[in-house]
Amino acid sequence: MHTLQVQGVSKQYEKVLAVNNVSFEAEPGRILGLLGPNGAGKTTSIRMITYITIPDSGKILFGGEKVGPKSQEIMGYLPEERGLYKKMKVGEQLMYFAELKGMPKKQAREAIKYWLDRMGALDWVSKETNELSKGMQQKIQFIATILHDPKLLILDEPFGGLDPINADLLQDVILELKDAGRTILFASHRMEQVEQLCDDICLISKGEIVVKGALSEVKKRYGKNTVLIDFEGSDAFLDPLEASGAVRVNVRSTRHAEIRLLNDTPSKQVLQAALQHVSDITRFELVEPPMREIFVTAVTEQQGEQALNPQSEGGAA
């Protein structure tokens, strides 16, 4: 079975401990969301998994074997900062990437044709990359990542720069690969995508894991502590609630609010306050916190408010 096991891995650069004793597993047929604020150690972790760099301590296994040149051939990595050779033709470029993954030429040619066709890009095969739009290049890069049918797929912000249609196309392929039993690592800052795609999550902050587990489990752990309310009329009732320290308003717009209940505040307190002020309530729901909430809470708890938001201290008050 192609399980990815990261076991007690640490990596230090100069005086910075980029990754500190991190352990997690990614199962075949599931998507693991690798989350964390910028500079948390995600890229460092990914680079060790892809055998670009080597951990100072700990072990990384894929399919029970230590990662190395062999595992590289059955991995596909789409880095966040990516690029192509500008002056090479799309077809030649994909062939080069496939050859580097140890793919026989004939098989590679078939795969290139299949995927270009699937992505609606067959006409580009003999175009140079710098003739392509950014979105087109994104698609080519994605093809280069999955061309050799990797057992482990590592996708860092795969939807960046894609229009909704192409994003859907990509998502379909990703889910298809998941159903085909591939192990998928998905790194993103877009929490709604994480919520949509991931089966498991692993949240890293300052080189350490702060939250990990199945997405549903994690959500349950945080409990139903968030109120979603849709209403007609004034939203002034939110101010005294927040001022009293009973709640924190996460999202506030003309007819909608997302409210986090603090210190075991009962949800009916919010409902009562609202009833006194607004003219009508069209929705009132107690839910599990959205992924974005969990992210912010977990990271804040670990780092403290200031460390998270050093530039906007005034705005936080």
Add this chain to the structure above:
Amino acid sequence: MNKTFIVAKNEFMKRVKTRWFVFTTLLGPIVLVGFFTVIGFATTSAIEGGESTIVVLDQTERIAGSLSDPEGDLTFTISDADEETLRQQVLDGEYSGYLVLPAGLVDGEGSARYYSTEGGGVSSFNFDLRNIIRNTVRTLRLEDQKVSNEVFEIINAGVPLDTIKLSDEGEEQGSSAAYAIVGGIMGFLIYISMLVYGSVVMQGVIQEKMNRVVEVIVSSVRPFQLLMGKVLGIGAMGLVQMTFWAGLIAAGTMGSGAIISLFVDPANMDLPDTATQTEILDAVGFQVPDLGPEVFVFFVIYFLLGYLLFSTLFAGIGSAVEQQQDAQSLMLPIMMPIIISIVFLQAVIEAPNSGLSVALSLIPFTSPIPMVVRVAMIDVPIWQLGLSLLLLTGTFVGAVWVSSRIYRVGILSYGKKPSLREIMKWMRYA
């Protein structure tokens, strides 16, 4: 298939297919020959200073009429104005200079004096002028002594000097000039190739890093394989060009007689305009050099090793920076030995067996250029060749070690341009 080979093949094919490659391969020699011709002409005309008119104040009243320059660069005008007037005329730029021939000159009293704004110097102009005056005065002196025509001819007959190269295989009639030219061209080719191919490698590394392709690539191959593949692939491209050019040099040496005779004016050699090529070459003392195959073999070996050494180092530097400009300051220490070896090229050609030449051709960073020059010109002792190759190869291996350690960190480091000290630190990373 080995990944280094796949990378090398890609680098090679990608470049060989470009117009740049075809152009430089075909036009390279033309540019090179043109370059040498321009330099040659520039040096010659700088030394000779072109044509000049000299006004002569002849107090003997018998020399001036016979003064003439066989090469026709110098024109003599007789004048009876006083020295003050002539001085003013020279200062005004009417004449290049004025020549005073004192009355007793033919009888060995006093000396001829030449006044010009440029003073003396060591140019061939002085040499020519001295010869013209000496020959004229000598002829007059001989005439005064009523020397017979036979004696006259004996004195004036040229004394030919043949230069013969001694080697273990025996004597070799051939001018060292020809060997020097071939050696010089080869040395210069190596110089150009180390710089040009070296910077092609560096540019490739920088581009890959700037395009951000490198992160995808190193998730498939080890950085070391990528580095070596790049260096070898571009090296193979260079080898194709060099082999082509070396072939041209070989052909050129065989046809060098024809080329040389194009640059020689038969009139200067006391030969009739109808002189054959062989006659002209004999007159200049030039013989088509007989280059053994080992010269070309060593040319290719030193080209390869020199290229490998420097391109590996350039690749290391390229990986540390994000823009070509940032590389300049880091390149300087590596460029120094190349510059030194080209600065001393002339010295090596003039004395290929001197201590300096031997030392330069042994020191690994400078050896490729001087050694190739020496191999072309003389029989270099086996121990020197062996030691030089050993040191160069060893240094290359060391350079690979250093560069690959810098490279694997460098290609993934973005942001601030690192200092030399930081780069040194990278080498100690696990």
